[in-house]
Amino acid sequence: MTETKADVAPAPDSFDLTCETLIIGAGAGGLVAALAADEASQSVLVVEADPVPAGSTALSAGLIPAAGTSIQARVGIEDDAGRFAADIQKKAGDQNEQSLVDRLTRHSAPAIDWLSDTFGLPFSVITNFEYPGHSRKRMHGLPTRSGAELIDTLRATCETVGIDIVCERRANRLFFEDGTVKGIAVSRPDGGIETIGCEKLILACNGFGGNRMLVHQLLPDIENALWFGHDGNRGEALLWGRSIGADLAHLGSYQGHGNVAHPHGILITWAVITEGGVQVNKHGRRFWNEAQGYSEAARAVLAQPDGEAFAIFDGRIASIARQFEDFKQAEAVGAIKTSETPERLARELGLPPEAFAETMASIPVGGVDEFNREFGSEALQAPFCGVRVTGALFHTQGGLRTGDNARVIGADGSGFANLYACGGAACGVSGKADSGYLSGNGLLSAIVLGMLAGRAPLS
Structure with missing residues (x-):
């Protein structure tokens, strides 16, 4: 430096x-x-x-x-x-x-x-x-x-x-x-x-x-x-x-972001999460309440094995995210994977298919989960999408x-x-x-x- x-x-x-x-x-x-x-x-x-x-x-x-x-x-x-x-x-x-x-x-x-x-x-x-x-x-x-x-x-x-x-x-x-x-x-x-x-x-x-x-x-x-x-x-x-x-x-204050495509280094809009998506770790399991915000997500993701996670959403959410140029760039370089079933998406992302399918099935529709996150009435459905992400420091x-x-x-x-x-x-x-x-x-x-x-x- x-x-x-x-x-x-x-x-x-x-x-x-x-x-x-x-x-x-x-x-x-x-x-x-x-x-x-x-x-x-x-x-x-x-x-x-x-x-x-x-x-x-x-x-x-x-x-x-x-x-x-x-x-x-x-x-x-x-x-x-x-x-x-x-x-x-x-x-x-x-x-x-x-x-x-x-x-x-x-x-x-x-x-x-x-x-x-x-x-x-x-x-x-x-x-x-x-x-x-x-x-x-x-x-x-x-x-x-x-x-x-x-x-x-x-x-x-x-x-x-x-x-x-x-x-x-x-x-x-x-x-x-x-x-x-x-x-x-x-x-x-x-x-x-x-x-x-x-x-x-x-x-x-x-x-x-x-x-x-x-x-x-x-x-x-x-x-x-x-x-x-x-x-x-x-x-x-x-x-x-x-x-x-x-x-x-407030010199200890900063903005982090826990949804940066890895290793591509492209920001993935947090809309993929707020619209009903989730994050899982390399074991195919969720690990926190994603609704808290993308700044907190940086430390939450970095605390996972290998300091990475996977943002999971669906085609409906992807259509919303495409209004952002970064998201379209991530699709263009192949960072975002798409499959018709959770098991196939898991294989695309290198996740354990059975554990990942169980995680997807456990997401409540119109209810509150074990992390105290409240979900809307629309369940994730095919086509399913996912992207490997890591945590980043954006600015102080x-x-x-x-x-x-x-x-x-x-x-x-x-x-x-x-x-x-x-x-x-x-x-x-x-x-x-x-x-x-x-x-x-x-x-x-x-x-x-x-x-x-x-x-x-x-x-």
């Missing part, structure tokens, strides 16, 4: 270039922040370490939860920020700072409507299945339901309005004096260094999942999982925050504590004059561990905090 440098130093006598609003990271949070800052008539520069903006957003399903949007209203979904906030806190066991939960949920609908109405992003609500923990259908996505489409659309939108995005520039030094950010230094591919001065800095460089040392220190229970996030998430925001006295919160949820306008808060409770954070760089609303993650929390924090940070006035 490349060593992560996140130095803090006094400002140089002069900078190679300057701007009003400087954003580190061209993921969803950074690009939304750029659009908001540009709309506020601020000169904007986005620096991105990769050759092309992608980041964790491109690896996600690109779904953003929002409550009370005009898009929901058009399809007859009644929802509001208070209900959304209650769902978030229930999933996290009331471990989140209430003011942050309220801030994110209150601004979630305005953020989606703004991106849709002002920039023409063609969001729609997923209405044919429900995500665990959400009491309303509020997951908004673009047509292919892929994070790659979301990031490409945001990048194209920024380019259309004339926002400068400079790639292959990794920020490695923060210039900071007297409680105020003065600028940063970035490294070029040729090894050269450039300094950039700014009036406002937005940290949109995500979390620390790609920094194996920090994962070992802060997330030991998931450190051996497949890393399914972006390798560029090396924790610079956290390291800078430590150095300048920022308040850091702890980080810099933020206040109004996504301004970073110091350990003494005061706000830094011109430092903001969004997405994985900021503390999210997933509680203290993995079980508090509610579907879409990551992009919720990226989009809303990005919008608020971008709109924040220059100091």
Whole structure:
């Protein structure tokens, strides 16, 4: 792993270039922040370490939860920020700072409507299945339901309005004096260094999942999982925050996922489970209540023999899952097996046929099972489908504590004059561990905090 440098130093006598609003990271949070800052008539520069903006957003399903949007209203979904906030806190066991939960949920609908109405992003609500923990259908996505489409659309939108995005520039030094950010230094591919001065800095460089040392220190229970996030998430925001006295919160929180096709490394939508599917281990037996959520599923799956499991569903559920580009890719490469009987599917997957058939026969229809999971009235039926999966770490949820306008808060409770954070760089609303993650929390924090940070006035 490349060593992560996140130095803090006094400002140089002069900078190679300057701007009003400087954003580190061209993921969803950074690009939304750029659009908001540009709309506020601020000169904007986005620096991105990769050759092309992608980041964790491109690896996600690109779904953003929002409550009370005009898009929901058009399809007859009644929802509001208070209900959304209650769902978030229930999933996290009331471990989140209430003011942050309220801030994110209150601004979630305005953020989606703004991106849709002002920039023409063609969001729609997923209405044919429900995500665990959400009491309303509020997951908004673009047509292919892929994070790659979301990031490409945001990048194209920024380019259309004339926002400068400079790639292959990794920020490695923060210039900071007297409680105020003065600028940063970035490294070029040729090894050269450039300094950039700014009036406002937005940290949109995500979390620390790609920094194996920090994962070992802060997330030991998931450190051996497949890393399914972006390798560029090396924790610079956290390291800078430590150095300048920022308040850091919930550093043990993360989003896992227990349904990544193995060894193909393709995300299998959790809809295959919520619509009535189950997970079994290599012995053909179920091992937990899958309705708890996909983040908790990572540890549950990794605890099984060989750290793997098999997601089992049927043709009806597969037809729902095909709205996701990832699922279609998994089918195309042969990761998903299909057979007319449980015994044949077991042989396709390398499971003991008799034990697997017994497991399938034991799934209740319209009842509660031994794991206290409640099933609907539709039984799994031919054709039966299955895919080998493993547990993965997707992204971290702890980080810099933020206040109004996504301004970073110091350990003494005061706000830094011109430092903001969004997405994985900021503390999210997933509680203290993995079980508090509610579907879409990551992009919720990226989009809303990005919008608020971008709109924040220059100091």
